[in-house]
Amino acid sequence: MSAEWKTWIVAAGFLLLFACRPAVIVPPPDTVPPTSPERPAPPPPVPSPGAVEKELNSREQVAAVLTDQGRGLLKAGRVDGAIRVFEQAVSQSPHYGPAYFYLAEAWMAKNNGPQARAFHDQAILYLQGQAEWASRLERQQIEIDRQVSGLSLP
Amino acid sequence: MKMLLSRYRPVWLGVLAVACAAVISLSLYSLYLYHQVETRFSGRRWSIPSQIFSDVTLLYPGLRVNRSLFEAKLLRLGYRPVNKTPQREGEMRVRPGAIELFLHHLNLPEDDREGYGVRLKFERQTLTALERMSPGPPLSLVTLEPESLGLFFGPEREQRELIAIDQLPRHVIDAVLAAEDSRFYDHIGLDWRGIVRALVANMRFGGIRQGGSTITQQLAKNFFLTPERTLTRKLKEMMLALVIEARYDKATILEIYLNEIYFGQNGSVSVNGIGEASRFYFDKPARELTVGEAATLAGLIKSPNTYSPYIDPARCRARRDTVLAAMQQHGWISAADEAAALQTPVQTAGTSVRHSAPAYFIDYLSGQLAELYAPEDLASLGLSIYTTIDTQVQQAAETALAKGLARLEKTLPAGGKPSSAEPLQGAIVVLKPQTGAVLAMVGGRDYGLSQFNRITQARRQAGSTFKVFTYLAALEDNFTPISALSNEPRTYRVDGKPWQPRNAGVLDTPVISLREALARSVNRATVDLAMRVGLDAVVRTARQFDFSTPLKSYPSLALGAVDVIPLELARAYCVFPAAGLLPNPIGLRDVFDDHQQPLTRRHMTVQRVVSPAQAFLMTSLLRSVVTQGTARSLADWGVRFPVAGKTGTTNDSRDAWFVGYTPDILILVWVGYDNGASIHASGAGAALPIWAELARAIPHQITGADFSTPPGVEAVTICARDGFAALNGGCGETMTEWFLEGQVPEAVARLKPPDSVFQRLMQTIKGAVNER
Numbered sequence: 032m033s034a035e036w037k038t039w040i041v042a043a044g045f046l047l048l049f050a051c052r053p054a055v056i057v058p059p060p061d062t063v064p065p066t067s068p069e070r071p072a073p074p075p076p077v078p079s080p081g082a083v084e085k086e087l088n089s090r091e092q093v094a095a096v097l098t099d100q101g102r103g104l105l106k107a108g109r110v111d112g113a114i115r116v117f118e119q120a121v122s123q124s125p126h127y128g129p130a131y132f133y134l135a136e137a138w139m140a141k142n143n144g145p146q147a148r149a150f151h152d153q154a155i156l157y158l159q160g161q162a163e164w165a166s167r168l169e170r171q172q173i174e175i176d177r178q179v180s181g182l183s184l185p
Numbered sequence: 186m187k188m189l190l191s192r193y194r195p196v197w198l199g200v201l202a203v204a205c206a207a208v209i210s211l212s213l214y215s216l217y218l219y220h221q222v223e224t225r226f227s228g229r230r231w232s233i234p235s236q237i238f239s240d241v242t243l244l245y246p247g248l249r250v251n252r253s254l255f256e257a258k259l260l261r262l263g264y265r266p267v268n269k270t271p272q273r274e275g276e277m278r279v280r281p282g283a284i285e286l287f288l289h290h291l292n293l294p295e296d297d298r299e300g301y302g303v304r305l306k307f308e309r310q311t312l313t314a315l316e317r318m319s320p321g322p323p324l325s326l327v328t329l330e331p332e333s334l335g336l337f338f339g340p341e342r343e344q345r346e347l348i349a350i351d352q353l354p355r356h357v358i359d360a361v362l363a364a365e366d367s368r369f370y371d372h373i374g375l376d377w378r379g380i381v382r383a384l385v386a387n388m389r390f391g392g393i394r395q396g397g398s399t400i401t402q403q404l405a406k407n408f409f410l411t412p413e414r415t416l417t418r419k420l421k422e423m424m425l426a427l428v429i430e431a432r433y434d435k436a437t438i439l440e441i442y443l444n445e446i447y448f449g450q451n452g453s454v455s456v457n458g459i460g461e462a463s464r465f466y467f468d469k470p471a472r473e474l475t476v477g478e479a480a481t482l483a484g485l486i487k488s489p490n491t492y493s494p495y496i497d498p499a500r501c502r503a504r505r506d507t508v509l510a511a512m513q514q515h516g517w518i519s520a521a522d523e524a525a526a527l528q529t530p531v532q533t534a535g536t537s538v539r540h541s542a543p544a545y546f547i548d549y550l551s552g553q554l555a556e557l558y559a560p561e562d563l564a565s566l567g568l569s570i571y572t573t574i575d576t577q578v579q580q581a582a583e584t585a586l587a588k589g590l591a592r593l594e595k596t597l598p599a600g601g602k603p604s605s606a607e608p609l610q611g612a613i614v615v616l617k618p619q620t621g622a623v624l625a626m627v628g629g630r631d632y633g634l635s636q637f638n639r640i641t642q643a644r645r646q647a648g649s650t651f652k653v654f655t656y657l658a659a660l661e662d663n664f665t666p667i668s669a670l671s672n673e674p675r676t677y678r679v680d681g682k683p684w685q686p687r688n689a690g691v692l693d694t695p696v697i698s699l700r701e702a703l704a705r706s707v708n709r710a711t712v713d714l715a716m717r718v719g720l721d722a723v724v725r726t727a728r729q730f731d732f733s734t735p736l737k738s739y740p741s742l743a744l745g746a747v748d749v750i751p752l753e754l755a756r757a758y759c760v761f762p763a764a765g766l767l768p769n770p771i772g773l774r775d776v777f778d779d780h781q782q783p784l785t786r787r788h789m790t791v792q793r794v795v796s797p798a799q800a801f802l803m804t805s806l807l808r809s810v811v812t813q814g815t816a817r818s819l820a821d822w823g824v825r826f827p828v829a830g831k832t833g834t835t836n837d838s839r840d841a842w843f844v845g846y847t848p849d850i851l852i853l854v855w856v857g858y859d860n861g862a863s864i865h866a867s868g869a870g871a872a873l874p875i876w877a878e879l880a881r882a883i884p885h886q887i888t889g890a891d892f893s894t895p896p897g898v899e900a901v902t903i904c905a906r907d908g909f910a911a912l913n914g915g916c917g918e919t920m921t922e923w924f925l926e927g928q929v930p931e932a933v934a935r936l937k938p939p940d941s942v943f944q945r946l947m948q949t950i951k952g953a954v955n956e957r
Contacts (some may be wrong), residue, residue, distance in 0.1 A: 097326075112294060
């Protein structure tokens, strides 16, 4: 191996070490380390993570089926019935965003802007990063704003 | 002749006048009776109590279930165990790896389907597959009907399930006719043969022994007359029978009769009508009655409490056999059918199928219904009232409380029990945090002894469970989980008097992190925090949660020296698993009239109280209570899934609390004496074991999943020992700490390590290039 190559390897090594160097620790004025003799315990183990994952997926599928049913009722103008079914979906899978989205739609149909907004916010929370929902959420936001501002007019 | 007529003319005229007057009077009276019959039968014929139902149960592959609770539920729903493949509605076969059910017909506003056979396959506690037992589309979801929880009775306390005559099998009608009025279709309301037979019998015995009443006469008597046996009443009955026959066809008369007739007593409640009798004696719908069962019920009509299979089985069987013989004699069943039925014993459902209702919850519900309906309407209109109750959770809660209190009583020191005979009390409420649905409510140990609902009516000191509001106010004020709090003894002035908070245990460290202070429920540090945040800010934060009890800004408020209604405390804690939304608790969902038309519908309603990020951070802090703090014994009680929560113990151990939640469910447990005596146990010692037992019993409501992380929070790896940023090789043990975005303390942020070696390399190169 030539001396030039050796120089490059040593330089790269130094560079790597520099990148991974320990930082200088400056204690912040308002923080304190945990002083308990017991070290923070890791969370208790969840029994069979695979089973939990599987159940969560099942619940989400059920929530999807229920949300579809609710959409059907909403289309048919049975708003209260639709809300009842969306609530069932939320009960089964509390993080299932589409159920919140359609809850917001249903509450808009009932002219209740504040409730629609609360559920719309939850929909944003659980549908974030899902491109196919972005424009629909945006449209819903505009409609809720319009409804709420309309309601607040004298 | 002419002379004779003229001589007796005044007599004839008198007779004619009397006859005319009699005919006119009779006609007018008949018209009056006709009007009475018309009014009574065309309007509401019966007072039907309103019925309260639980929530529906959804079944799908992947769901974990508690088999014993689930099977008990199926029995309460009226599914009857059989030893063969279920072929009729309401039959079930239970095997180790599967339950086969022939589902009941489901008739709900949002879900109406016929019954069908389904096989539920299980692997241990998990439902693995749903299979139809006959050809049809694949199943992904099965809805079990709501369970009856109780009835709102009027003063007459009648229970009745209405049946249309075309829903009844022919042999049920034949059995009733054989027992009561075999010539029903041949007479006009009065059966002269029967009357003559009764007259002869009565003359022989010198009094009224036989009535000779037709079904129509019995109907007239039940609807319009008093039960005394007089000639006038009998004549009235006969006239009414004629009027009813003139007005209504035979099918209508028989239908009214079958729904009206008295079939015995279920405790203080009278069982009326063939539908209700079928449920009470055989726990099945009337359309499923066998020939023998139909004959048994028909035999009861003569004297329900004499021939009741629950009172005198032998006499009941003899009477049934008489009815069967009559049916065969009339040619309504074959000799073979009769022989088969005679060989079958009278198998009743047993009174055990009648279970006690969740009485405290029903009281809570009654309060809400009273705002909507008059008591007499609830008792008579036959409304269907649908609620949020999950009967499996309710049953598990009742069991866990009973066992937990009994266990605790054994450990109480002899001198620790209150002087009065008052029993140790406890209460539980289970909520769905995202919807506010009340899944279970146990307001006390024994409703029979005390109807005071400790979940909705009690005002108890919250103790350390109230500390969360101080910590939440602190997070809103830019404190972080690693903020330092003082644990030094300190004296505060309250109303001009000195007050010094004391810690429950020994903790000699002068400073403590915010996370650890909450995890270990450190009083001095919490008061220090409240004073730094400002008591008004703590009160403001707590008021956002809609407590109806007064909140005053004393330093002791931070430690929970404030009375709360347990349901309101449970509701407040829902905010953390529900991503910052405060739900309104709902127990009542829908009220439908007797034609299944909606009268009232109540939906989940929520309001934002804190951001999802703040809610998550509070959950993270409350997770530490369970993993390393005062509730760490939860693992010893077998709870292995992620739980966040807070224990609470008030002065002199008068109240013990544990409010704990998973992402799916929230459970509050309170234990104490009504008179405020000490229970000599902490929240962790008294309430937490009950919580654990309940939570473990309801896998269908708890997925075991971890809490999900919303946007707006940041995880930073810090040194477990000294609390600052961990670097490779820079410190021994590390841990993850959560901060609200933008609130990572400067020193920690500055030292936050980049994500990977490659990123660091790239940064260094970029830095070098920039320097050039």
